[in-house]
Amino acid sequence: MKAFLSLLLLGLVSLVQALSSTGNRLLVVIEEAADKSKYSSFFGDLESRGYSITYESPKSKTLSLFKHGNLAYDHLVLLPPKSKGFGPQLTPNILVDYVNNNGNVLLALTADQPIPAAVASLLLEFDVTLPPERSALVVDHINYDSNSAADKHDVLLIPAPKTLKTGVKNYFDVDGILAVPRAVGQLLGNDSPLLAPVLRAPETAYSYNPKEEEALEDVFASGSQLSLVSTFQARNSARFTILGSAEMLQDAWFNAQVKAPRAPEATSTANKAFAERLSAWTFQEIGVLKVGKVQHYLNEGKVKESTNLTVSEFPEINPIMYRIKNDVHFSIELSEYNGDRWIPFLPAAGDSLQLEFSMLSPFHRLTLEPVSPTTNSTIFSTSFTVPDQHGIFNFIVNYKRPFLSNVYEKRTVTVRHFAHDEWPRSFVISGAYPWIAGIGVTATGWLIFVAVWLYSKPDESKAKKTQ
Known part of the structure; x- marks a missing residue:
């Protein structure tokens, strides 16, 4: 009842x-x-x-x-x-x-x-x-x-x-x-x-x-x-x-x-x-867009290779800092109102939703692909590599089209340099092999020189004449 x-x-x-x-x-x-x-x-x-x-x-x-x-x-x-x-x-x-x-x-x-x-x-x-x-x-x-x-x-x-x-x-x-x-x-x-x-x-x-x-x-x-x-x-x-x-x-x-x-x-x-x-x-019965979840996270290691991750293995969502050359994943959820309920939004043919990763000007402008429709929304996402430039960056989705309500989402993050213990060691860099070889040859030559100097015996006849 x-x-x-x-x-x-x-x-x-x-x-x-x-x-x-x-x-x-x-x-x-x-x-x-x-x-x-x-x-x-x-x-x-x-x-x-x-x-x-x-x-x-x-x-x-x-x-x-x-x-x-x-x-x-x-x-x-x-x-x-x-x-x-x-x-x-x-x-x-x-x-x-x-x-x-x-x-x-x-x-x-x-x-x-x-x-x-x-x-x-x-x-x-x-x-x-x-x-x-x-x-x-x-x-x-x-x-x-x-x-x-x-x-x-x-x-x-x-x-x-x-x-x-x-x-x-x-x-x-x-x-x-x-x-x-x-x-x-x-x-x-x-x-x-x-x-x-x-x-x-x-x-x-x-x-x-x-x-x-x-x-x-x-x-x-x-x-x-x-x-x-x-x-x-x-x-x-x-x-x-x-x-x-x-x-x-x-x-x-x-x-x-x-x-x-x-x-x-x-x-x-x-x-x-x-x-x-x-x-x-x-009167906004049609052509109205609504933003749901906006997420970005580190897309490296197990996250990139596997989809079956535990909660502890999944990276932090929406961190405030990334490192240069990190692989990052970004996603945004969009819905469209059709007069009585919210439905998944899809751009018109010939149009696309884009993400800008910018500081003063965009370093990346990428197309957000629809990857996962839900009951009342569509999730758009893309992945990219953070540029080799430190500073304050913004994830920006600026979608303005005739007859559709405006979408402007901005998320600010800091991009830092490598930490002192994050640089790759020289022995894994192929371009460093000649320099490593040069150091080895120099060190080996010095040791040989020292050994010869220490263990070589002076000529006795010349020593007596000198005396």
Whole structure:
């Protein structure tokens, strides 16, 4: 009976616990309460995944992201405001501070109303630039929905995101086509390794201001320069997602029927599945890494030759000192969160986990091979010889990839010279044989000379003449 009650309690806890690895407190900032019905499917999906959702207006006087110096909410959804901004409680400085304190943000934009200057200033903090015309939107005269945008061409039809580049995992791939209505294009800075585009505009798309009637001569950006969905992952692994089209989250576009101009028939959109994947990544349900045991030890003698060692025979784990030219073994345990549990982590094809053994600069940069998967983790390891250089060295695993939380592990050790009784004796060094032979010949010659000197008798006739 007790076992049954324990299982029942565990099941109830799992039902109310959010899938996020960082918490279930979610704040949705929406200006008009009546607009909640437009996103009912999206919010319902979040609630079914265990999130405790609080709805607030940016005009609310009780709105605050912090309580007693700590985060009041683990995650934040900002839907497009109809006023000039999000109010005094959601200024760019406060939102940046929220991200710096490990808060995750999903910011949705729309071209249906001008982008507030405060939002543009906020995105500049993340090296993301919006069009100078606050009413600009992205259009495409080739890839558009002929059912809903036959004239304006402002509802783009785009295939699901593909892998960003070789060696990067794709967490946003869905089956079907995405409808992107009235999107605001973003221009990402080239110098920031923290930015990554999720969904780029087609090559035939461009950004323009529909309020300008003059001929379009100079566009803000076009083609793949425009990012429609962008992500920013801070160094503390907090996530900030910019969704260029808030309408993608609305019920009207979840599984809507769309038709490209040259398509034979209409198809359903994959917006619902994409919204689920995008929110799951933003709220750290997927793409989250955890470090388990980090070990290094001396890999010589019996340790290197045999695996069946007793506790007393096994070397010290994580010693603080090594000697030059020691053989060392290093291992690290990594897990990946897949939405409900921790599983063994494996890098994407074409990628690898690396170890640096460095002082001021790396003396070794080695690939860590997966050698021993467990139920919820993978153990990566490698072996190497300590360089012939004494000093303070660091074992460093610095693994930073798009869409994966950052891994940075550092262990410091001292590397010393040989002790006076650890140097190899000259009689085991082949290069010393000529010198040893020279010493032997010299000593033997000296002994022979002494013996001849002591035991040789002087000539008697010469001695008498001298007298």
